Amino acid sequence: MAFQVPEKGYRNRTKKLAGTALLLAFAMALSYVETLIPLSFGVPGVKLGLPNLAVLLALYLLGTGQAFTVDLLRIVLAGFMFGNMYGILYSLAGGILSFGVMLLFRHVKLFGIGGVSMGGGVFHNIGQLLVAYYTVRSVGLFYYVPVLLCSGVLTGLLIGIIAKSVLPYISHLGGEL
Numbered sequence: 455m456a457f458q459v460p461e462k463g464y465r466n467r468t469k470k471l472a473g474t475a476l477l478l479a480f481a482m483a484l485s486y487v488e489t490l491i492p493l494s495f496g497v498p499g500v501k502l503g504l505p506n507l508a509v510l511l512a513l514y515l516l517g518t519g520q521a522f523t524v525d526l527l528r529i530v531l532a533g534f535m536f537g538n539m540y541g542i543l544y545s546l547a548g549g550i551l552s553f554g555v556m557l558l559f560r561h562v563k564l565f566g567i568g569g570v571s572m573g574g575g576v577f578h579n580i581g582q583l584l585v586a587y588y589t590v591r592s593v594g595l596f597y598y599v600p601v602l603l604c605s606g607v608l609t610g611l612l613i614g615i616i617a618k619s620v621l622p623y624i625s626h627l628g629g630e631l
Contacts, residue, residue: 474512474520478527481508485532500602503575503609505532506552510571510617513556515625525549540589544582551581567621568614575610576603 484504491502505528512521529549533542552574559565559573579602586595 470516470520473516474523477508477512477516477520478524480511481505481524481528482531482535484508485528485536489536500579500605501609503578503613506571506574506578506610507613507616507620509549509553510556510567510574510613511621511624513560513570514567514617514621518557522553525553544585547585548578548581552576552578566614567618568611571614571617572607572610575608575613576606579603579606 482505484507488501488504508528509521509525512524526546526549529545530542533539533545537545555577556570556574559570565573583595583598583602587593
């Protein structure tokens with residue numbers, strides 16, 4: 455039996471799988487780095503959102519399915535490694551909502567990668583705030599909204615700027631989209 459060269463589609467699937475695995479590993483490394491940064495704005499839950507860089511890169515390089523896989527797996531794995539079940543719940547709510555908004559913003563093509571990232575940052579915070587409200591049932595949590603919106607815009611902009619500058623150097627990770 456002679457060895458057959460895999461079809462081109464097979465190579466693209468393998469390339470996407472490898473790119474997904476690399477970006478998931480990158481997200482996990484960024485999750486760890488984020489736990490080491492002693493950043494506190496006086497508001498519980500405000501973070502830089504460094505792991506979202508990997509999700510944003512996956513969205514632009516690999517497509518929706520792979521980016522969603524990176525998003526969900528990094529939330530669950532980082533939650534078990536560096537957090538707890540409540541942290542996973544809050545992160546899942548924020549991650550899923552922000553991912554949906556990033557998809558919408560990217561699809562309508564009114565926003566560049568920075569705008570997509572800012573939308574994701576803002577709605578990640580909104581998703582977490584909604585879970586917090588349903589957990590503790592206190593409208594006092596909504597006093598955090600201005601701070602969370604500002605932090606989502608600022609961190610989203612930072613992640614977007616980094617993604618835009620890194621994307622040309624790692625574009626070889628993506629398959630033919």
